[in-house]
Amino acid sequence: MASKRKRKMEQKAIKELDSKMEARRAAFNDNLWRYGLPIGVSIMLLLVVYFGFFYTLGPASADEWELEEAETGEIYKSSDYYNNGRVTLVEFFHSECGYCQQQTDVLNEIHSNYSEQVDMFAIGGYNLGSNSDSKNDIANFKFKYTMTFPHLYDNHGELMRAYGFSSYPALALIKDGEIVYSGSGLKSYSELSSEIDKYL
Numbered sequence: 001m002a003s004k005r006k007r008k009m010e011q012k013a014i015k016e017l018d019s020k021m022e023a024r025r026a027a028f029n030d031n032l033w034r035y036g037l038p039i040g041v042s043i044m045l046l047l048v049v050y051f052g053f054f055y056t057l058g059p060a061s062a063d064e065w066e067l068e069e070a071e072t073g074e075i076y077k078s079s080d081y082y083n084n085g086r087v088t089l090v091e092f093f094h095s096e097c098g099y100c101q102q103q104t105d106v107l108n109e110i111h112s113n114y115s116e117q118v119d120m121f122a123i124g125g126y127n128l129g130s131n132s133d134s135k136n137d138i139a140n141f142k143f144k145y146t147m148t149f150p151h152l153y154d155n156h157g158e159l160m161r162a163y164g165f166s167s168y169p170a171l172a173l174i175k176d177g178e179i180v181y182s183g184s185g186l187k188s189y190s191e192l193s194s195e196i197d198k199y200l
Contacts, residue, residue: 062174063162067123067152070138076152081119081174087199088119088174089192092160094128095141097168099186104145106189110196111149117200122147125154128168132157175199 064078081088091107093100111120124138133141135153142151154160163172165184173181173195181195 060164060179061177062172062179063159065123065152065154065159067154067159068135069150070124070135070153071142071151074150076121076150081121082177084119085176086117086119087180087196088121089114089196090163090172090174091120091122092126092163092165092168092170092172093122093124093141094126094131094168095124095133095137096128096131100169101145103169103186104147106187106192107149108145108147109189110192111147113193114196115149118196120149122149122151123154123159124151125157126160126168127157173199 062078062082064082066075066077068075078088089110091103093103107120107122110118114120122138122142124133124141125135126133133153135155138151138153141147160166160170163170163179164182165172167184169186170184171182171187171192172179180199183191183195
């Protein structure tokens with residue numbers, strides 16, 4: 001008899017506990033909808049306003065380099081160009097890349113028209129499949145396409161990745177040590193010249 005009463009008491013206690021827990025859950029859900037939703041929406045609106053009107057992502061700093069010109073053996077340093085007040089155009093290429101070969105006419109024209117205002121370099125030494133450009137490949141490429149601006153050899157083959165590129169041709173404009181424009185793929189003369197004109 002005592003055990004029956006005990007079981008009833010336990011069941012009653014469990015029911016009371018369940019009803020208390022249910023009441024707490026309901027109160028929590030009510031408070032969540034009453035206070036949590038407006039707070040969440042307010043935070044989202046503040047973030048939208050901040051990132052939309054106040055936050056500006058600054059241009060990335062350009063990695064420095066010291067590289068050998070493939071044809072002449074002369075050593076070039078980015079520190080002599082990146083902070084001289086002029087714009088520097090850097091192309092990353094591979095000698096067997098078809099788009100890089102097509103890009104040569106545009107780059108020759110850019111160099112012809114902007115050499116008084118813009119420093120230009122092409123940098124090679126990277127992989128295309130299993131084929132890696134040698135210094136000789138770069139010199140031959142420069143000669144074949146009658147290019148008159150320096151073609152530098154990155155003997156580590158890592159600088160292109162440091163600039164955030166993974167395909168050829170890749171182009172970056174640098175001014176005051178900052179990358180002010182970057183783009184991959186074949187670019188027309190008007191595309192490149194309009195970007196350069198922004199920073200002259």
